[in-house]
Amino acid sequence: MGLVSATTAVGALAADLLVPATARQHMRNPRWPxxxxxxxxxxxxxxxxxxxxxxxxxxxxxxxxDRNLLAxxxxxxxxxLGMYGAALFPGTTLIDxxxxxxxxxxxxxxxxxxxxxxxxxxxxxxARPSVG
Numbered sequence: 496m497g498l499v500s501a502t503t504a505v506g507a508l509a510a511d512l513l514v515p516a517t518a519r520q521h522m523r524n525p526r527w528p529x530x531x532x533x534x535x536x537x538x539x540x541x542x543x544x545x546x547x548x549x550x551x552x553x554x555x556x557x558x559x560x561d562r563n564l565l566a567x568x569x570x571x572x573x574x575x576l577g578m579y580g581a582a583l584f585p586g587t588t589l590i591d592x593x594x595x596x597x598x599x600x601x602x603x604x605x606x607x608x609x610x611x612x613x614x615x616x617x618x619x620x621x622a623r624p625s626v627g
Contacts, residue, residue: 496549496553496567496571496615496618496619496622497550497554498614499549499614499615499618500546500547500549500550500553500567500571501546501550502611503542503546503549503571503574503611504542504545504547504549504550505543505546506542506546506607507538507539507542507543507574508539508542510603511535511538511539512539517603520594521535522535522536522539526591526593542574545570545573545574546571546574548570549567549568549570550567552566552567553567561623561624564619564622564623565619568615568618568619571611572611572612572615575607575608575612575615576608578604578605578608582605589602589604590602
């Protein structure tokens with residue numbers, strides 16, 4: 496849970512702004528208008544806040560640990576689940592046309608989201624107390 500929380504907190508910042516190969520498709524894409532960059536920056540900040548909140552929830556000694564775990568999983572899953580929903584909106588694409596050549600069969604955001612959601616589910620399943 497901590498790994499996915501940390502990845503959520505810094506992943507969008509790294510991928511969309513810092514790592515040159517992927518940042519050129521996002522914040523460092525000169526073809527993107529300012530409003531598109533605004534919404535990407537909003538996503539970066541939101542992901543950092545949600546990831547940090549999830550990390551805090553799973554490391555605190557306050558409250559019920561099982562409840563904190565479930566709440567953290569719900570909070571941290573939000574940006575990853577949002578990627579699937581965003582792909583359903585009319586006019587959105589997973590990758591811009593100029594970057595499609597040589598792109599992997601499974602788009603990177605969807606692959607990362609799927610891995611993170613699977614890790615969250617496994618982490619919750621392994622960490623929750625057995626019933627009965």
